[in-house]
Amino acid sequence: MKLVRCSLSTFGFEMTPAPAVQAYCYINRINRGEWVDLLIDTGASETCLHGIYALDLQEYMRDDTLEVSYGIGGIRCAYYHERATLLFRDEKSQPLSRVVMIGIQQFTEEDFNDPDNLEDCLECPSLLGRDILSRWELRYNHQKEDITLRVP
Amino acid sequence: MGTRGVLLDKALGSVGGKEEFERKSRQYSESVHFIDAGRKELLKEYDGNWIAVYESNVVAHGRKYDDVVKTIRQKGLPIEEIALKFLSSRRMMTLF
Numbered sequence: 001m002k003l004v005r006c007s008l009s010t011f012g013f014e015m016t017p018a019p020a021v022q023a024y025c026y027i028n029r030i031n032r033g034e035w036v037d038l039l040i041d042t043g044a045s046e047t048c049l050h051g052i053y054a055l056d057l058q059e060y061m062r063d064d065t066l067e068v069s070y071g072i073g074g075i076r077c078a079y080y081h082e083r084a085t086l087l088f089r090d091e092k093s094q095p096l097s098r099v100v101m102i103g104i105q106q107f108t109e110e111d112f113n114d115p116d117n118l119e120d121c122l123e124c125p126s127l128l129g130r131d132i133l134s135r136w137e138l139r140y141n142h143q144k145e146d147i148t149l150r151v152p
Numbered sequence: 153m154g155t156r157g158v159l160l161d162k163a164l165g166s167v168g169g170k171e172e173f174e175r176k177s178r179q180y181s182e183s184v185h186f187i188d189a190g191r192k193e194l195l196k197e198y199d200g201n202w203i204a205v206y207e208s209n210v211v212a213h214g215r216k217y218d219d220v221v222k223t224i225r226q227k228g229l230p231i232e233e234i235a236l237k238f239l240s241s242r243r244m245m246t247l248f
């Protein structure tokens with residue numbers, strides 16, 4: 001069993017801290033990688049990049065990979081999809097990889113034409129979803145700040 | 153080597169190999185934790201600002217994300233390794 005140590009993070013917001021983990025996200029097709037701070041979200045069906053992590057990828061995205069998603073409160077937004085390798089650091093400092101079809105938030109022309117709205121969109125954290133969590137075990141003790149991902 | 157092994161190698165190659173992966177991973181996580189641990193103090197100075205943290209130091213800040221990115225690029229820092237957060241004292245309900 002391998003362990004990935006996680007933490008609690010506010011992601012900049014004034015809110016109860018949420019479980020978080022950092023990973024390197026590499027998209028092979030476009031040969032680009034970046035470090036991402038992910039909110040661990042058992043409510044998200046897929047791992048997805050939002051905000052600042054999705055912004056610079058827009059120019060590389062393919063329209064035929066777009067899918068509409070529904071969020072809390074019926075919010076509709078669209079995501080591009082790319083095969084990505086996520087590298088986590090386990091407790092022995094070894095890389096632990098998972099390959100997923102990652103969702104990448106679409107920014108529309110309207111978003112780009114409204115700078116205030118775009119700024120708001122950029123604040124949204126990226127999510128580690130059930131495509132990864134369903135194969136791992138999440139241990140979450142908020143009081144003791146003990147959050148681990150256990151990988152069989 | 154299977155497809156997964158090839159993809160792991162490519163991802164590791166992109167980050168600079170195993171040792172660089174470990175160094176960069178630590179640096180990034182520590183910079184993220186720097187923001188969370190120092191949030192109260194950081195808010196006094198940077199409320200309503202984007203802050204960029206590299207090697208546990210604030211290397212850029214500003215009200216507009218684009219301005220912060222420009223500063224990072226001007227300083228020649230590796231933007232993909234920098235922890236960037238918008239800090240706000242505004243209480244909000246977040247339903248992700």
